[in-house]
Amino acid sequence: MALTPAAGSGCNASSTPPPRIHSPKPVNSEVEWDSFDPLAYVRHNYSVLRPDDHEILCRIRDFFAGAKLSDARCVDVGSGANLYPVLSLLPFVRTVDLCEWSASNVSWLRTQIDSYDEVWDPYWQVCVEHPAYATLADPRRHLAQVGRVRRVSVFDLPRHAWDAGTMFFVACSISADRAECEHAIGRFLGALRPGSPFAAAFMLGSHGYSVGQRRFPAVRLQRAEVAASLAAGAYDLDLHEVWPRPPLRDGYLSMLLATGRARDD
Template sequence: MVEKSSGEGHGNAEYQWNAFDSEAYFQHYYGEPHPDDDLVIRVAVDALRRASAAGNALDVVDVGTGPNLIPFFCTLPRARRLTAWEYAATNVAWLRAELENDDMRPQWRHFWRVAREAYGPGWGLPENPIPLLREKCVVTQGSVFDLPARSWDAATMFFCAESITERQDEFEAACATFARSVRPGGMLAAAFLVRSEGYVVADRPFPVLKLSPETIERVFRHHADAVDARLIGIVDREIRSGYSGFIFLTGTAR
């Protein structure tokens, strides 16, 4: 794979993030649950179950959450406190409104069931996680580039750093601040799109940077130990809007 040079492609600031149509994104990407979504949940839960001692409650940040509760479902059983770190004002408002609604959408009921099954018996997880999420979760508006350092025990990032820019240098900067947001020894878990040409939300184009596992491992080895990036869920056809699988990364913050 040929990587873009640092300054090649459109940068993050060139896109209208505060015009992002959160509901249109949700309906397109999660309106109909896909087995690939279930697979993301299972591999993320597997990583989170192994983060620190199983009985320890963690301060967790999810970076670039977007209009998506899946990251919360993956982290809730391990979280003492959960921070959603999201830039777009529309997504922040959408997330806050979603957490105020006790009547879960059918899609969330499906994804929460997948997460509960992935954790297995013994965790005492409720049928409806929304009230508990409301207690534990804080939705914070902020840029990935401005994440405070060494502030959390674990961090997750689902399809964010590669979906905010076409520039390699900005992608690497986002990965660096993500990795540094966790205290030394803490867990990092992230999923990245594969074979995407970008995405369109309500007729507005947004970027994606093409990546390989080797590229991601190289970037994270500067900031983390025990780095492992692997291709998961790769198929020979598009899943949604130009992507056909994902790369899942785990590592330990330095």
């Protein structure tokens, strides 16, 4: 993987760029996120609705439908090239901010907000099995009206800004540094107003992942570590582990879905 220098790694006045770092355990600022290929990512992960994503989507649909949300300001953090977390919020939003750091993913998201691809239709079909979603006749048009794509890092999210949120496969998959993963979870929960419902998903035991020809880092998380990080900023936590058969890719153990409410910290 080609890596950019770590932020703040040099303080002299030389115009010569510092040498590229090839760290075996890159932190978030060392990774070339702009080379993330959203089309390759969708093709590999979401072009077919897998049983594991189906199970997770059913659970977050039922969770948000039961959360007494309406006219809410919502956020999806690290949206990348996945729309199903946002679809699960759609009937309940006044606005939904899709916060993403990679420029290539931000461009892709802007085209999808205007009119999302048919690949997402089966995901919406799962949503409309619940009556709370069936009342929304034109989800494509609704997302174009309420969706806003923002280039924001999870580490710079404002505090207490949103009424509900999702963060899928982000904290575990943006760095190889455990402390950064924990920090990302804390920033996500802190960005929600106290009492706000949220859903977050994690890869457990991940060794990193490929998107097209590029390799991206991950933290090899265990369920107990995620539970402890979430418990510091949330209550009413519910954790559900999904063991994919067949696995999506090599190099991970399972997926962990967490739902709950943000704590007043």
